[in-house]
Amino acid sequence: xxxxxxxxxxxxxxxxxxxxxxxxxxxxxxxxxxxxxxxxxxxxxxxxxxxxxxxxxxxxxxxxxxxxxxxxxxxxxxxxxxxxxxxxxxxxxxxxxxxx
Numbered sequence: 356x357x358x359x360x361x362x363x364x365x366x367x368x369x370x371x372x373x374x375x376x377x378x379x380x381x382x383x384x385x386x387x388x389x390x391x392x393x394x395x396x397x398x399x400x401x402x403x404x405x406x407x408x409x410x411x412x413x414x415x416x417x418x419x420x421x422x423x424x425x426x427x428x429x430x431x432x433x434x435x436x437x438x439x440x441x442x443x444x445x446x447x448x449x450x451x452x453x454x455x
Contacts, residue, residue, distance in 0.1 A: 389426040391436065396424055398443040412442040 399409055406424070410417040415438070422428045423439055433449075440447040 384429050385427070388429045388431070391431075392424050392426040395439055395443065398445065402443065404442075409439070409442060413438045 399405075404412070406417050406420045410420045413420070413435075415435070419435060423431050423435060436447050
């Protein structure tokens with residue numbers, strides 16, 4: 356019988372699969388937006404901010420806050436993210452990293 360510790364991966368990684376399918380970039384984009392939406396929602400809960408209060412503090416509309424909190428909406432402007440971070444007492448950090 357084979358030792359489970361000696362098992363090596365068969366085939367390519369999930370990331371390679373997504374790349375082969377031509378959807379890696381869109382999956383990465385969706386994942387990043389989902390994390391940001393979750394982080395904003397959690398920070399709002401911690402601070403006791405409603406969507407209306409968040410919108411007022413950001414000097415924007417509640418509709419814009421809804422877009423920010425929608426994990427499927429990847430078309431949120433960078434400026435909106437910065438304003439949200441400021442209201443939440445956070446700092447937005449974005450970086451470019453080398454591709455493997």
